[in-house]
Amino acid sequence: MTMIDVKNLKKSYGKFEVLKDISVEIKEKEVVCVIGASGSGKSTFLRCLNRLEEITAGQVIIDGQDITAKEANINKIRQEVGMVFQQFNLFPHKTVLENIILAPMKTRGTAKAEATKNAMELLEKVGLKEKADSYPGELSGGQKQRVAIARALAMNPKVMLFDEPTSALDPEMVGDVLEVMKQLAQEGMTMVVVTHEMGFAREVSDRVLFIDEGVIAEQNVPGELFSNPRNKRTQAFLSKVL
Amino acid sequence: MNALPYLLEGLKVTIYIFVIAIILGFIIGLIMALLRLSPIRALNWIAKIFIDAIRGTPILVQLFFFYFGLNSLEFISFDRTTAGIITVAINAGAYFAEIIRAGIQSMDKGQTEAARSLGLTSAQNMRYIILPQAFRRMLPTFTNQAIISLKDTSLLSVIGIADLTQQGQIAIAATFKAFEIWLVVGIMYFLLIYLLSLLSNFLERRFELR
């Protein structure tokens, strides 16, 4: 079953066309990694999938719903599409637990007791149960990012989007976060991950998209794409990062 | 004769006018800041005109306008105190609006993006994420404006409001002790302002920056 269907997506900032006609179908439970040079449009692509960026042309359909339609209830749709940011973006004035229970309580009217119970289970899952009452400022980068993942999961999303979730982390913190993401992938979450972690892409993803100059220049299963890239630009990019 | 009862009477009026005006001013400021940031052009303009008009004219002219100007129209009649409160409140409101607008705009965009990506509406984002953080950061600037507004209330004596400054003049007319009385009036204002900064410090500690 198709979970994300992107049809002829275009995105311009003024005259500058960042995404030029991107079409891709992502199946339920599929884990797709997006790679490409800096400025190639990876983040923009990801942010079009939950309409943090308004698209210029085309369609984005998530779980059968056209999210770009005028009548689409974007707040409702975003509840189903979790997003994890490079800079974590935790709410610094709220404790870890409050960060996680806020959205379920305010958007779905979940009772506090239930939201808390669910949040504690998620914290256990990301290995941070004992940090429930800490403030984000008291956590390391890796811990912050795991809380951010738990916060997104608390909405029980159908899809998780990750924008370079480990790029702002010290090297020794990267492993913990990737571990949580790997577990999520194994549980069958549909994931789109913009990443520079080629090891993760190779090991965990079902498919890798190489974005170059606003188009998907090449896509393939990771084994093929990494060891046998066909496009010259992919070869050049990989030779730099691998 | 003893001037102190006069001055205490005036102090009460000053505090009364200040408290009401600053609360109203804050509400006006918050509303104007939100209008100023609203995506609707017309609302934007209303707020901009209001803010510019108030910031671009002397408070004494505003006071005369609200008291003598508006009262000269047949269908409006403000008493002195109302006109005084309105003047100080609107004046504070215009400055609060700019402080709050700048505070909201200085927030990291990632906060809004995280909130919206979770499905929170833009109003919920304002209420639970942006304003609580922005207000905490703005506290010192709020205090500054409150102190300015408190000092502004002394201008109200010119339309005959029996505030601390006016009562000082009355006491001097009765006792001829200008030096002592203006000194005491000054000390009373100073103590009020000192109390305000204590309150502000307390709030800053209570809502510690994270």
Ligand SMILES: Nc1ncnc2c1ncn2[C@@H]1O[C@H](COP(=O)(O)OP(=O)(O)OP(=O)(O)O)[C@@H](O)[C@H]1O
């Ligand atoms: N709000 C904006 N206004 C104008 N141009 C923008 C805006 N956001 C992004 N761009 C431009 O669009 C292009 C793609 O940006 P994007 O952030 O998607 O790249 P990226 O592939 O994620 O890069 P990186 O690896 O550095 O994160 C860049 O050239 C960027 O300068």
Ligand SMILES: [Mg+2]
């Ligand atoms: Mg990016």
